[in-house]
Amino acid sequence: MEDSEIQRICQRIYEKHRRALDVIFEYRPDKASEVTEMLRELISEHGDLEEDHCSKSYVRFIPIELDFLPRVGDGWTPSKRMLLFEIENYKSKLWCRLILGPGPQVLREKVQAMVRQHPDVFNRATSKLYPQYWTLHGESWIGPKRYEELPLPDLREAVSKRLNSLLEERLPGMINALAPLKGMSLTT
Numbered sequence: 001m002e003d004s005e006i007q008r009i010c011q012r013i014y015e016k017h018r019r020a021l022d023v024i025f026e027y028r029p030d031k032a033s034e035v036t037e038m039l040r041e042l043i044s045e046h047g048d049l050e051e052d053h054c055s056k057s058y059v060r061f062i063p064i065e066l067d068f069l070p071r072v073g074d075g076w077t078p079s080k081r082m083l084l085f086e087i088e089n090y091k092s093k094l095w096c097r098l099i100l101g102p103g104p105q106v107l108r109e110k111v112q113a114m115v116r117q118h119p120d121v122f123n124r125a126t127s128k129l130y131p132q133y134w135t136l137h138g139e140s141w142i143g144p145k146r147y148e149e150l151p152l153p154d155l156r157e158a159v160s161k162r163l164n165s166l167l168e169e170r171l172p173g174m175i176n177a178l179a180p181l182k183g184m185s186l187t188t
Helices: 003-016 018-026 031-044 105-116 144-149 152-183
Strands: 049-051 058-063 083-089 094-100 134-142
Touching (some): 003 018, 031 049, 031 058, 031 083, 058 152, 094 105, 105 134, 105 152, 134 152, 144 152
Antiparallel strands (some): 049 058, 083 094, 094 134
């Protein structure tokens, strides 16, 4: 068949079934949606992690051992948590960050002071404390080329390894570094 004939056939099918095709295209799965669902499944497999607010582009969670700050954050997630891991699933890449979100400035400064004492644990410990969001730690998990090329099962395996590495190698140091905050008065 020639391209022009295929084009005419496609146009007739679309004209006849426009509403059904539009609905199908609107809800068709795309890789980003599949990856987000896969990330949420991986997090749910870890009993020591609690999922927070998620979207197609961001999957957020907190290890239970780090979930001790008062829930007084406003303007980020409905849980009002100020400290969350966020996996960015955007532009065909995965990036994981530990973020201190909005909340009382005195509390944010106490967290920052504790983090700054541990630049060996938090790779962004010395970066500027911004008024809304501060990335304490960030790491690239999957670059665009691998994201696009890997089939979902292989991508799941690669991400699972990165998540396990974070939880087994990085998280214990983060918990130890932030542990003194548990006993402090965090609101004044």
